[in-house]
Structures are given as C-alpha cells and as structure tokens.
Amino acid sequence: MSGKSRPRVAVVIFPGANCDRDALGAVELVGGEAVPVWHQSADLAGCTAVILPGGFSYGDYLRAGAIAVHSPVMTAVRRHAAEGGPVLGICNGFQMLLEIGLLPGAMLMNRTLRFICRDVHLRVERNDSPLLKHLRLGQVLRLPIAHKEGNWFAAPEVVRDVEAGGAVALRYCTPTGEIDDGANPNGALNAVAGLVNLQGNVLGMMPHPERRMRALLGGEDGAALIRGLVEAA
C-alpha cells in the first residue's frame, strides 16, 4: 500500500495520555497512517478518523477526562463527529466522550474503589456501525481493562433510552457470553463496557483493543475494532 493511499487516523496527544503510542502503533499495524495530533492543535491535520487514547490526561485531576475536553483540539473533534466522521474513545478517551456529551452517562469509581487491570470478556451487541462491522453479533471478545473509573452510570430515563436506542455496543460477560454480575468487573449499569451513538460513528469503550493486536501479546481481538475504524476513515 502506498503511503498516500493509507487512511489518515489522528491520535490526539494529551499531556498525561499514556496509551497514545499504543494507539499509533495499532493503527499502523492494520494499514492506517497514524498521525499524532497535539492537544493544542486547532485541526485534525487532514485526518478522517480520530482516536482519543487512554491514560490520565491532565493527571485526571478534577475528574477523569474533565480538563481534556477543554483542549483546543476538542472543538475540531466535535465538528468531525457532527459531520459523521468516525471517533473511537478508549478508556480515558471514552470518559472524554461522556464529558462532552457525544455519548450518554458518566463514569463512577469502580465498585471496589480500586484500579483494576485484567482481561474481561465482552459480548458484541451491535455490528451495524462501520466501526463494529468486523464483529459478529453475540461474539465474545477478550480484551484487557485498566481503569479506576469505569463504572458506567446514568439516570434511569437515560438508561432506558440507551437500551431502547441500541446504544450499547459491548457488554461485560462470562467467557460463554452470559451477562452475569460476577463477570462485571466494575459495577457498570447493565454491564455496559462500550457505547455507540445513534449515527454509529462515535464509539467509546473501557477495554483496550490497541493492546490486543498480536497473538504473542495474548490475542488479536482488538484488531477487528481498530481495522473497522481505519477502514471507516
């Protein structure tokens, strides 16, 4: 593939982000051109898809993702999303998508009040978004989580709308795909692990697909998601 024809994917670099390099590498692995875009940039450097990576943007002081959303680059991200451009928010990036209202709800501390890093199983609930097109409905993915604030929460009427509108993309489940409180690592309502917006172009998820791109590193379940984003770019 020649350099010019590769889809350009922006990975926003926030101070304190720490999964930015992993996201850049993952995009390149599936044939995209990964472009680091500084948080103070006013535009997306000609990119046609965006990753908001995980980490502790601005130290997560105040609240996870709360300060990052006031970065100049987020104006460009909002515009891009409003125009239907694909956006993937991972972990801290998902928290930012909630902060700016591109996705509904908020994150509470995990119910154990502790940081949790381990593999979880996820049931695919939607595959009609371009970002999810390489997944099968009901498929069970295995990906790592690494967060302290991933306990998704929303008011009852919001939860109703989320479910009615089919906004849940991924749910924590058992290895065989059952939804079970014991398989929910953080206490998220309705076992929500990932949400997609109505238009299907904005996906937020707590687990880390960019860490599971190679069998040697424990699996390739993340590659389908990253490939979906790159192809949607």
Place this chain on the structure above:
Amino acid sequence: MKWDAPATVELAREHGLSEEEFERILSDLGRVPNLTELGIFAALWSEHCSYKSSRVHLKKFPTRGPRVIQGPGENAGVVDLGQGWVTVFKMESHNHPSFIEPYQGAATGVGGILRDVFTMGARPVMILDSLRFGSLDAPRMPHLVDGVVRGIGDYGNCVGVPTVGGEVDFHPSYNGNILVNAMCVGVARGDGIFYGRASGPGNRVVYLGSKTGRDGIHGATMASDVFDETASAKRPTVQVGDPFTEKLLIECCLELMGKGLVVGIQDMGAAGLTSSAFEMAARAGCGLTLDLSRVPARERGMTPYELMLSESQERMVLVVTPDNVAPVLEVCGRWGLDAVEVGTVIPEPEVVARFEGRQAFRLPLAPLVDDAPRYDRPWVEPAPAAAVTLPNLRDREWAADLREMLASPVFASSRPVWQQYDQSVGASTVIGPGADAALQLIEGTNIGLAATTDCNALACSLDPFNGAAQAVAEAVRNLACVGAEPVGVTDCLNFGSPENPGVMGQFVAAVDGLAEACRAFEVPVVSGNVSFYNETSGTAIVPTPTVGMVGIVPGVRHRPRSHWHLGDAIYLLGPLEGELGGSRYLQIVLGLEAGPVPAVDYDGERRIAAVARDLVRLGLAAAKDLSDGGLAVAAVEMSGGTVGCKLSLPASTSPVRVLFGEWRVGFALATPVAMEPALERACEGLPLTRLGVAGGTKMVVTLGRKTVLEASISELAALSEKGLGWLSEA
C-alpha cells in the same frame, strides 16, 4: 537557626554525623562550615548517598562483560541487547519512607527509579516490585500492605509504565521495617544513551520540573538511621509524588535527548539538588556555579539550606550548551514544565552557590564525593546453620500439609496485588505478573526482554552466603521459564545496622555469595543499591539481598505458557528429591526456621537451565522452576486451579523430599503428548522423570502403588487465592 550560622559539633550530631566526621570536615575545609554546608556534608556522607560502609565490599562484584556498556556508578546500568538496542535498569529501596507513610513512600519509590532510567535516555518499559511485609496481625500491617500497593499502582498506572512482576513475602522480622524495592527496566537505542555529567565549562545548568518545596528535607539521612517508637514523627521527611508531572518529564526529557539538546542529565533524587550538582560535577571532573535565588520555589522564604536539601519529587538537572538553552526551554514550555537556567559549568572542581546576591557556600568536590569517608566496619562471620533433627516425616497427611502451606501468607496468590497495576500499557507485555518472570517485546521487534526479582530471605537468614547465591540461581531459572538467558543483574541489599558486627557479617557473606554466583553464571552486576539500618528498636530484619535480573530472548516465536493443558505429559527435569534445610515446609508446617542451605550446583544449574530455556523457546514445553514449596506448590500453580494431575513417584523416593524439598536444580515441565519424544531427546544426558499427566479435577500423587496425596485442585488453588483476597475488596 539561620542557614549561614556557623556549624557546631552538636549540630553535626543532629545531622547524623559522628564527632570524628565533623573533625574531618573542619580539616578538609580548613574552616568552620556554615549550616547549609554542614547539611550538604551530612547528606552526601550519609550511608544512603556515600555507601561508606558497603563500598569496600561491593568491589567484589563482577561488573564487566562483553555486553556491559555502563556498570555501577551511573544512574543505572546499561547492557547491550544486539541489533542496536540496549537495556537500562536499576533497583532501589524506599523502605524507610514506606514504613512511615506507605502510600507516598511506595509511590515516590517508583517515581525515583523511573527517573534513574529515563535520565539515561531510555524509555521505561517495565516496573517490578519486591515487597516484604511483617505478620498480617502486626500493628498497622494490613494498612501498610494496602497503602504500598495503592501507592505503587497509582503512580505506575498514571505514568503508563506497566508493572509486570516482583514478589511479595512475609516475615515477622519486617513488622517494624517493611521493604519496598522497586526495579525499572528501560530500553534505548545504543547511540541514545546519556550520562549524569556536568561537562564543558561554560555550559549552562538548567533546572527542570516541579518546584522545590519543604518536603523530604533530609530524607537521605532519615534513610540512614534506625527506627524507634517515634518513627511517625518523621513523616514530614517523606516526599509527595505527582505522577502526572513525572509522565510529562519522561516525554519532555526523552524529546530533549532525542533531539540531542542536552550534554548531561540527572534527576534530583536522594539529597535533591545537592547530590545531582555534586555528583554530576564530580563525574565530569568540573565544577558548577548555582544561583539559588533562581530555583523555582513552592513557597516564599525558602533558604539555601532548604533549597539544597529538599527532596521534592519530579525534578531534573540538565547541562546544556549556551546555544541550546533557548530550544530546551521551548520544549519544556510546550510540555508545561518549569525550566530555569540556574548555573554554569566551571573548570574548577567546586560548587559555588549564590543566594540573594551573596555567596551561600563554596565547597570543593573531592571531600564530598570521591574522598568521602569509607569504612571497613568490623564484622563477624555468620555461624553456619546447623543440621536439624527432623521428626518422622514418612507417613504424614501430605494433602493437609500442602493445604497448610497454601493457606500461609507466604504462598498467598499475589493476584489481588498486581490486578491493581496496569500490566499491559505499552502493548508489549507477552508475560506479565504471576509467572516466573516477565517477558516483553521491544517495540517493533521480536526481541524479548525478560526480568525477574528474587530473594529467599528465610534462606539468607540461615546462611547469607548460600542464600544470596541461591537467589541468583533462582533468577536464572525463572528467566529460563520464559525462554530468556541472563544479561545483567541489579541488586538491592537490605540489611540492619552496619554498625552491628553481626549484621555486617551477614552483609559481607551475602555480597560474597552474590559475587560468586554472578561470576559462575557470567552475569555482571551493573547497578544496585544498599539499604542499611533496616531495624526497629534494636531488632534487624532478616538479611534480604534482592536480586533483579534481566534476560534476553533473541527472537520470541512462541508465547511461553505457565499452566499445563488437559492431557499434557508432566515431567520433572532435575533430581527427584530436594533438601529440607531452610525450606518453606519446615518453616510453615513444622514451625522451624532451621537447617543448612546447600551451596549452588553451578554446573548443574547452567546445563539444566539451558535446556529448559530451549524447550520454552521452541514451544515444546511449559516450564516452572522448583523453588519455594517445591514440586507440590509448583504443581498447584501450573494447574491454574482448573486442570488436575496424576503424578506417580518411584516407591524408593521420600515423598516429603520429592513434594516439598527445595534447593534443587529443577523444573516441572508440561508438554503435549505428541511432543514427548522431542522433549526427551532434548533432555538426553540430564536427569528426567516422567511423573504423569494433567487431567481431572484433583491432584493425585501415588508412591509406588499407594496414593499419598489426593485433593481437589480448585480447592487447593482457592486456599492460595484467599490469603490476600481482602486487598481487592472495597
């Protein structure tokens, strides 16, 4: 008292200096130092900074080898990995601060060791933590365990360096003095290494990072003192960490070094600006001027004494050519970090500081660094541990003994600890915590970088020489379990007071044991740390010389597995029986911390580890080394708590020695039946016993035709999961 008041012998004593040392300062300077100068002497002459009691012995370590690029004496050691890559690593203790304030003590321990590695130009890629706690029913102990784990997690998780390994152990001798040893491994290109040298007169000194506050003043002297019942009054000497700033520093410094904008660089660790200024100047054979009025201060009215001795975290000293000052400040500004030019490199070997328009101090380098006091302290050779008379150990309820061991904190699964650490950020972790060693891929390559920390302090308390040597052997075996061969060692030597000849004897013996083993395995020691005065109210910890070993797998083709699969054949590579002296079986089941610890069989270790390494590399077998708890505990670990096993032992063997014996050159291997011929061929000429197969839900062991052990594998594994389970709860 004013910062420039003349020093007195009483003040010197309050600073932890002896009367003789004060006399020596007077004669070195030919005048009476002021209070700030006295503080600088006290910090640099502290045990922590000067290694005054250990230096004469540390010389015995082998520190050279074909791969060694930088040995001890820099911020961290550097070892060549081939293909243009190098690894940079070091281990350091943060014991005293962690006992006083566990959360910040452990967090800043991680922060400090990260800086030692990235200051060399390497990106930190792994953290390992070797932790030692007292009895869980000792005062404050659950709080200390929880605080240390949260502190390590909150810091490491935020900076985005995966915590991939380490150990947790318990012994009552740590009740009043826990150990927090943190190791960091970094990776760099061979041509991208930087040193802590203030060279080139006329070059500028730039201060980078957090502002200087009044925290941590005299942390180094605190770490060079024993505890008594007033330990909590020392809380103000503990520093407070800010991992967000550390993350910015990592990225900023790597960018500065990547662009070739710095001449020398060092973090401000123990003794703060004092140690970085004096050490950087001494290494380069130059001197420095400093304008302390320009040092960014967190509060008004800070004195030269405080500015020089503060141990505020996340601060660096850069040496930069005059032309590069502006570009350096520009990069730092973009990362939102304070950076200020505070001084100049001079040819004279001295540090001259000004404050508010007048000279604050002027000190020659030699007496403070190269000619600092060295002591060959008196020591007595430790008495060898005597053989013990054991009760009849023939017809015991072995399953009950195994259950008792697994239920002990010593064998508690550390999963509740490491699940609070980000193990996979960096997207390079092949094998994370919970295995024998950690394994990572170097970004964009198939080169595997492995690391482990090891120390059986129980064995070291019985026989410091053999115990320390066995720690090296165990590290070699652990690396073999992930297919790696050792390339270098860092160590963290935790002992009581060196002024006690008995403790000093333990130290000397342990250093000798480490030196002998590192020589025998041809693994050089490239960095390390000594932590003395680990004692409270006269009771010292058991000697704990922690070994951190780094290894390489030239090309990782298979992901090593640490569990067996249903139907696997199970083998024991190595002698069938182990020794009981100094074993966990005696400690936990019989309540005896006793017995001789055997010398390492270097020849056997080398041959057997080499074969195990190859089997793992080729994907022929899962391997687990037999150390603490012997074969029985290894089997429970390899079962993953799900797949049982049927093992049959020859009727002539002693079940206790086969199941629980330690100190043998051995591995448990598991391989698919189809690969058995290949495995047996690879092990030709070595002791190899086919023990049985993996399957069922029980662990069943037969001796001849008699079943000697039968237990549910999930129940056994659950016992070990329970011990620290409370750590993962709200």
